[in-house]
Amino acid sequence: MFRKILIANRGEIAVRVMGACRKLGIAAVTVHSQADAAAPHALGADETHLIGPPPVAQSYLNIEEIIRAAVKSGAEAVHPGYGLLAENPEFARACERAGLVFIGPSPAAISSMGIKTEARRIMKEAGIPVVPGSGPLGTPEEAGKAAREIGYPVMIKASAGGGGIGMQMVEGPDVLEKSFNTCRARAQAAFGNPEIYLEKFIPGPRHIEVQVFADTHSNCIHLGERECSIQRRHQKIIEEAPSTLVGPEMRSRMGADAVRAARAIGYVGAGTVEFLADGEGRYYFLEMNTRLQVEHPVTEMVTGTDLVVEQIRVASGLPLSWSQEDVIIAGHALECRVYAEDPRSFRPSTGEITSLEFPRGENIRVDSGICPGYRVTPYYDPLLAKIIVRAGDRGGALELMREALDSTVIGGIKTNIPLLRDIVTHPEFAAGRITTDFIARHALA
């Protein structure tokens, strides 16, 4: 087992990974920018290194500086968290070159899933249902031909995108060329890669993702699904496990498909296979995330696992701690993401945290990256904390979440807690009638 790990991230996830290191008796080294010298992930580490000025391009995305800190500290492995460098194959390769174990899959696995047309091709070949659609498209004429075959409406998406960034719905052939050019220009600007492709538009879909885990001894299992359909501008707000849409039969089919997807790319570590479900029992592969997800705690709560501890064990070469039969989904878990934003305008809110109180209780977990006196700046993701609850059933979890939200105090900045409260107390949400347009449909934003 490793003696020292460097955490190449910040905020709540850096703190979360530190907790797993503590459990395993591993020293945790963190990195911080000038804006984060007083952040919990810097103050709470066994050792922390200043890596640069506030902007991420000069600090948390500065591969050279992070590798330098890792080597200097004598760390044997690097945990990337999520976002930032977590799905950057260059970073995984730079770790390898420096003799550091990257806690995650191989650079090749990261690369193949980063290009969505490549991911779709691989999964289709592996026999996994993918959204009907095209390969990479070069010209509007090619796109027109593909769209006619698929049938309108269609979605145009960026190959290098993901998470809905840059995608556009196209109702019919008269607007296809315009959308094609817009999407292509946006893809080039956002990802430096103009490649785009088409998918059939799936109306009123649900976003359901399956947690998978593989080790270096050819074992691969799934840990059930998470429902992530409550989103705003492709930003998830509330996640839960299990999904109200998924029964035992669908779970084992989706789980088997997700495991097949992971095996198809020789996956190692924690991964997530995203599906779009149409509400009639059909589901389609959308993309695979080759990292630990923000919402991993809901899976941990219903399976009684620690996915970060397992990531570290697997990276050190140990076999998986569980077989498929060991994974039992019990009860219901919900996660609310607390963002630093104005609950009406959704504009980011910045300032010093003047007071802070989080709920406590046996079935309540709070993963947070802030403390009183910390200054929230506009440089980083506005996620402040995640409130996670568990109960025997969904109704109990909803009730406990409302109580947890009501006993949370964050002073000095604005947060989205009022919006979260509106959602968890909404009768339609309680009834499980969740769709991807829930917030807009119920005029909560």
Ligand code: MV4
């Ligand atoms: C779609 C879709 C309909 N048809 N693809 C948005 C986030 C990204 N993961 C994919 N997204 C979508 N892709 C096809 N072919 C509708 C969405 C979508 C969505 C999906 C899941 C959860 C919330 C959503 C909100 C808007 C659109």
